[in-house]
Amino acid sequence: MAATLRVCSLYPELMNIYADRGNIAVLRARCAWRGIGFELARASVGETVDAGAHDLFYMGGGQDRDQAAVARDMVATKREALHRAAARGAVVLAVCGGYQLLGAGYELGGEELPGVGLVDLRTVREPGPRLIGNCAIEADLGSGPRVIAGFENHGGRTYLGEGERPLGRVLSGHGNNGKDGFEGVHRGNVIGTYLHGPLLPKNAWLADRLIELALGVELQPLDDAMEDAAHESALSAAGL
Ligand code: GLN
Numbered sequence: 682m683a684a685t686l687r688v689c690s691l692y693p694e695l696m697n698i699y700a701d702r703g704n705i706a707v708l709r710a711r712c713a714w715r716g717i718g719f720e721l722a723r724a725s726v727g728e729t730v731d732a733g734a735h736d737l738f739y740m741g742g743g744q745d746r747d748q749a750a751v752a753r754d755m756v757a758t759k760r761e762a763l764h765r766a767a768a769r770g771a772v773v774l775a776v777c778g779g780y781q782l783l784g785a786g787y788e789l790g791g792e793e794l795p796g797v798g799l800v801d802l803r804t805v806r807e808p809g810p811r812l813i814g815n816c817a818i819e820a821d822l823g824s825g826p827r828v829i830a831g832f833e834n835h836g837g838r839t840y841l842g843e844g845e846r847p848l849g850r851v852l853s854g855h856g857n858n859g860k861d862g863f864e865g866v867h868r869g870n871v872i873g874t875y876l877h878g879p880l881l882p883k884n885a886w887l888a889d890r891l892i893e894l895a896l897g898v899e900l901q902p903l904d905d906a907m908e909d910a911a912h913e914s915a916l917s918a919a920g921l
Contacts, residue, residue: 684896685718689735692725692751699832701741701776703879707888714903726754732765736895737772740779742877745789748778752794755782760797767799772895773871776880780873781837789837800866800873801842811836815919816854816876818864822890828852829884830915831876841866848874853919870894883915
């Protein structure tokens with residue numbers, strides 16, 4: 682297969698808790714194992730992105746203070762390009778703190794961090810404990826219902842706007858807000874989720890599906906004995 686997956690990692694040094702950069706390692710490995718090229722670019726504070734130069738944009742999770750540092754910068758320097766990229770079908774994958782910045786904004790401590798408005802959602806701090814623990818959801822990314830397992834730890838509660846689709850239905854854990862039974866967001870090829878792990882090592886099928894969506898290809902399965910064991914272990918941690 683002659684394709685190359687061109688990935689742009691957003692704010693990699695600021696948005697990388699729970700080793701979220703491991704998601705990039707999984708995408709790279711699964712491309713290499715199939716003879717698909719892999720290019721990694723990065724864009725951080727003050728840097729613009731080229732909407733047409735990447736097939737997949739990625740942002741990991743972050744502490745509130747790191748999110749504050751990136752939120753305004755992302756709106757100022759990357760918002761337009763991300764909208765153009767999403768409109769042409771590029772995959773945008775955002776985890777936890779990154780996910781919270783995909784929507785209208787994140788309100789914390791009387792301050793409103795702006796979001797890039799790729800999807801219709803709002804995140805707020807409400808009284809109550811952080812939502813922490815192993816989590817499993819059922820999601821359908823166009824290849825039939827599958828389970829995604831991971832670990833969540835967020836103080837923010839996310840509410841989707843009317844008509845916005847969640848990434849999945851919570852099987853175990855808290856999800857977006859601990860109330861409505863939904864987790865993440867999924868519009869076109871824009872995907873947000875609270876699940877760390879990192880996410881993709883525990884859900885190799887999801888890594889493959891993202892590569893398929895980003896490149897418009899169909900992938901043949903690999904020998905995933907180890908990856909399947911990691912998935913099973915994450916499922917059992919979540920009580921499934
Ligand atoms: N700082 C955000 C929150 O606590 C996101 C945390 C994270 O990325 N794990 O809600």
